[in-house]
Amino acid sequence: MGGEMAKHVMLVEDEPNIIEAIRFILTRDGWRVDTHSDGQTAIDAIGAANPDLVILDVMLPGRSGYEILQELRERPATEGLPVLMLTARGQTKDRETAERIGASRFMTKPFSNAEMLEAVRDLARA
């Protein structure tokens, strides 16, 4: 990592235990992790934080992850922002929906920590 500034990840998720797990893994890998658990205000939070990467859960209170992603893609500032989508529902149609809207990657819960790290690294590098 050297002297580079730590890359910034915004995690939008509402399950406290999952937030804690991802934060732990990514922090250990040298990432700066911010979290937000409300769908309603997530867009503004992302806009304000201007992260390198967003990890977005589909099932959120207030607004669904899909809606948030769609709005991110419509805004010039976040048009190309890498977004990793997480879902616990795991049906193929969820994956299709995510890809159509423009998710950079799609992961089904539960995932292994290595998988998560690799995906985050890939997306941030690109």
Next chain:
Amino acid sequence: MTSLNLLVAVCIAYVVFLFGVAFIAERAAKRGQGGWLRLPMVYTLSLSIYCTAWTFYGAVGYAARSGLEYVTIYLGPSIVMVGWWWVLRKMVRVGRSQRITSVADLISSRFGKSNTLAVMVTLLAVVGTTPYIALQLQSVTLSFATFAAADARAPLSTDPNSNALAVAAGLAVFTVIFGTRNLDANERHHGVVMAIAVEAVVKLFALLAVGIFVVWGLGGGVSATLDRIDASTLGTWQVDGGRWAALIFLSAAAFLTLPRMFQVLVVENENEDHLRTAGWAFPLYVMLMSLFVVPIAVVGLDLMPEGANPDLFVLTVPLSQGQEGLAMLSFLGGFSSATSMVIVASLALATMVSNHVVMPLWLRFSTAGATRSGDVRNVVILSRRVAIAGVLLLGYLYYRMSGGGAALAAIGLISFTGVAQVLPALLGGLFWRGATRFGAMSGLLVGFAIWAYSLFLPSFGPAIMPPGLLESGPWGLGWLRPQALFGIAGLDPLVHAVLWSMLLNATTFFVVSLVTFPSPLERLQGAQMVNVFDHSMSPRSWQGGAAQSEDLLIMAQRILGSAEAQTLFRSEAERQGIKGYLPEPSPEFLQRLERQLSGSVGAATAHAMIGQLVGGMSVSVQDLMAVADETAQMMEYSSRLEAQSQELSRTARQLREANDKLTRLSVQKDAFLSQISHELRTPMTSIRAFSEILRDMELTEEEQNRYASVIHDESLRLTRLLDDLLDLSVLENGQVSLNIRRGNLSVVLDQAVASASAGEGGRRLEIRRDKAQEDQVLASDLDRLAQVFINLIANARKYCDATQPRLTIAVSRREGGVVVDFIDNGSGIPKEAQDLIFEKFSRLGEQKAGGAGLGLAICREIMTRLGGDITYLPGQGGAAFRVRLPAHLALAAQ
């Protein structure tokens, strides 16, 4: 001298008597007691309306002027009755089987129910009958005037016109009352017929009485009278062959075609067999009527002063001898002759005018009322009544216009000739299948025109027909002189008119019929009428020959369609070795055809149809009943089909609904699975992530402990979720076994509060209860009930957002049951979500309280199993739930 007042009184008494006879007859017929009304002799007597006042008075005058020629007027009908009984029988049979109402109806029915033809015949009948009615009115007024002249005390102002008007009005009233009581012309006018029969007896009796008085009272016995006759010029036979033939023909034709004769002969006929009696009795009657004509004429000419009207000898001879009673009888005889003719003639004409002129017009111009049958009935009756009055008014006007000058007999013969124009169409229609509508129309038109031109119009005298025209013809064309057409001059005008009108009428009818083609309906009607007697004896086999294959083919095409019908006919023709489409109508073929048709229209209908064409037979009652049976079967079949089709569409609808429901269920199931997946994967994600962290990472002991306890908690969450799912599944499938026990509600609540508070150290929830209210004894599954309560208390603990959360548990008895309300002091549940909260996975809000959203769904299932329910209570401030236990579970407090 006879008092005129007495005459008037007798006259009125006689009329009242006739009304009485008609009324009694009508009532007896209505009650079905009128056996005597249907005697053949009544029928025969009713035929005597042929003998009108013209015959009663005029025959003597005729004899006084022209000798024995008057006999022709009686010979014609007698010849018809004796020699042409088979024509009469056919007319009667056709009339009955086709429900014919008049001669116009018969001709129109025969020629394809053509109303134009009916209107023509009706007009002809009206024109031909009006002078005749005028003649009757004239005879009554003349005879009345005779009495008035003989009565010195009579007021001078006795106006013959007002007498005629009174007679016409009285006759109109009688005819309206007894002639338009029944609508259906097939229902016979028993009252009218009976009154006519009585009048027939009266007039015969009167004439015979006068005759006997003349022969034995005045003439000095039979031989002396015969000597007188020999001495007079009347006794010599001066037979003009042409005139005799024409007169016999005319009277015979008129007997068949006069509307009033048709009315009594055909329409009022009760029984075809009555013709047998009438066959000898009617000639006998007219013979008796004519027996004393010559003696009265001869004695009258001897006794009466020069210039006395011989037409009134029947009346004036007894009067001159002071025989007032006899004269009065004679007057009544003449009165009877006149009135009976007028009544029947106006009735017959009214039927024709109403059926063929008024009704078609009314039906055409009143579209609104035509659908209501009551309306039509009223219109028909009204139009008949108006027509009766109209016909009589017309007769009266004619009487006024003609001035009563012409000799009685002349008017009669002119009428006869006019009405006789119907004869070719009538006989042709009954006996010749080739006769067509156009033939009948053209023949009638030609005959009518010639009659009007050569006889009717000249009879009005110079006012209508200028002498120049008679002398030299129109535009100087000599061959068009009305009484010398085509250059045949020197004939008696009557003979001339009869000859030309009948000859050209019949020829035109024949020729036009040959060159025109009948319509299908004409064919059918023609076959039915011409072949009316060829009713096959064996009902199910056909004696062919009479049927024309063409008719059969036309009918078969209508039913089977042209292709199939033609194939059938051609194959049969081939089999018979005939070229073309028209095989011989052999019995085998007819049976085959009937079988084919019965496939389409049913056996009885097919049989009746072929029967119509082959035998011209009328449809029997059995046939009709069989047709009705078939129709009923078809209707039943069709209603069954309809029921099946309704059943099918109902099934289809049910299937569609079931399908919709399944689709909905499938969507719900997908959503449910998706939810379950989410609920399971979420704790598993934490468990997996933290177990990998524990396995792979360097951790402090504190971190290790913390992450291990997360894994532990999430495992419990998973277990709870699975428990709930299984519980719900069991409850929903109804496989749950309830453990019903007696217990106190208060105890159950105690358990629930204790259980819900365990392990929830973090949040404090104040619970308010009223132990006194809670003292209710229940018989229920107390564990399940406690589960519901625990859920509600736990929800309040989790979701109540007040700073000092408080839950009030209130118990009350309502409608015999126990109600337990759980009300907290939070912000409650939004209205739009209140319906959703009892659905599976309907977790509200953002609180992650560890529930999977199954709690309330389980509560609802439990309460359903226990026979009660759980509902959300809106408007209580906070979230409020009401648990209701049914009456039979809530026992009285002890």
